[in-house]
Amino acid sequence: MASNTLPDIHVDSRHRPLVLTACMLSMFMAAVEVTIVATAMPSIIADLGGFSLLGWVFAIYLLTQAITVPIYGRLADLYGCRKMFFIGTALFLGGSVLCGFAPSLVWMIAFRALQGLGAGAITPVATTLIANIYGPHERAKAQGYLASVWGVSAIVGPLLGAFIVQHFHWSVVFWINLPIGIVAMLILAKYLPAEESRKTHALDLAGTGLLSLAVAAMLLALLQAESLGYYSLLLVGLAVMASALLVRQEKRAPEPLFPLSLWQNKVVVAGNIGGIVIGASMMGISAFLPTYVQGVLGGTPLQAGTTLALMSLGWPLASTLSGKLMQATSYRFTVLLGALLLVFGSLALLLLTPGSGLWWARVSAFMIGAGMGLCNTTFIVSVQNSVDASVRGIATASTLFTRMLGSALGTAILGATLNVNLQNRLPALHDPVQMLMDKLQRQQLSAERLNHIIEQVSASLHWVFVLAAVMSFFAIAAALLLPVGHRPAKRES
Secondary structure, three states: OOOOOOOOOOOOOOOHHHHHHHHHHHHHHHHHHHHHHHHHHHHHHHHHOOHHHHHHHHHHHHHHHHHHHHHHHHHHHHHOHHHHHHHHHHHHHHHHHHHHOOOOHHHHHHHHHHHHHHHHHHHHHHHHHHHHHOOHHHHHHHHHHHHHHHHHHHHHHHHHHHHHHHHOOOOHHHHOHHHHHHHHHHHHHHHOOOOOOOOOOOOOHHHHHHHHHHHHHHHHHHHOHHHHOOHHHHHHHHHHHHHHHHHHHHHHOOOOOOOHHHHHOHHHHHHHHHHHHHHHHHHHHHHHHHHHHHHHOOOOHHHHHHHHHHHHHHHHHHHHHHHHHHHHOOHHHHHHHHHHHHHHHHHHHOOOOOOOOHHHHHHHHHHHHHHHHHHHHHHHHHHHHHOOHHHHHHHHHHHHHHHHHHHHHHHHHHHHHHHHHHHHHOOOOOOHHHHHHOHHHHHHOOHHHHHHHHHHHHHHHHHHHHHHHHHHHHHHHHHHHOOOOOOOOOOOO
16 A cells, blocks of 8 residues: 555645635536536437437547546646646537537537547546645545535536526536636636646557557447447457457556556455446446336336435435545445445345335435445545555546446446346337336326236336346455555654
């Protein structure tokens, strides 16, 4: 474990809360983008058309963001967090402005790609930046505040998007990023000192290209598996081949993009396994629990939204508490507690039945959110404290990247599980879930027919929750990889 107890960048103690606030603003801006745009998409489609391309508005943003997360993480190590933050935020804001002026959905997709290229810098660089200005003891508390932004954005995004669309033109959904991003940049420009000039580096261009190819191929295969069919297997093969070439390249590169020595660190390995589990679990509940509430339990969209909001509430509460908990106990104990909450919350979903009340689903969602909050923050802090400052950016980025990969993996696997079950149980129906979700179609069904469809959809979603519960057990395995008794180093006296 890294033993330094002092921050790597000196910022006046009076100004550190301002720098933390700027990083939280920037992360909120990037995190809220998916949910706020989703709320506005009906208005955007009505204005620009191109409904068949709707999925790419979200897929291209996630794709370019995921590809660049590890790249920016390494560039932050080589050239400094301050410089990479300004470059990424400028790209993101530029893409936001252009999205508001998009004349068609094709142009919107192009500008969303630019947004994603900038967003790939914001989260890993802001997270690394906080690690660099706070020592290990204070880092846990600061990262807890930073991680809580994800939960808050999940609640605020849909509400803010709905308000904007109702009272303004949809372009404001994108332009609202400007004041937030500019304020964050001004704060950092004033209070974050410029880092010392660094030596000339040999950027690993071959490694960057191979990493981009591997990530792009894998994510496209996962995100577009349903439309690509068996062609997605070709993309998976391309991703595996590019990954193998990447490993060979990183072994001989003078300054590798992804230093292979990181994977000899058990804490980093644990953080990456945990990232995949958290990402997959998050999608399991985000995508399919609202479907259960509306389709099976017959709840309203508002009831489905409030159920999901409890997960988003549990995350920031647990993230904020995780700092004190890991200091009082250890990284391992805190992650293990979070993993158990994640497991019990996932197992509780298996007890849902068509006759269950909403509160059982809501308690499960809160437990899962709290578990993810404890695990996510503790993994990030433990990884940052276990590596040298020279590779902290890429170590942090790898943990965040695997969470994004886990989200795509979870969506693909759990979605396929649901589709296969529905095809086997209700082969004569084209889209039984939509029949239950659509109020008019639901009312037109006879009581006997309705109950039969509800039972079969409930059984299909049950297998989705079974698989999500199995995935959650890997969080316990990741926790057990962490060294016994290790906690954030105490500040020097």
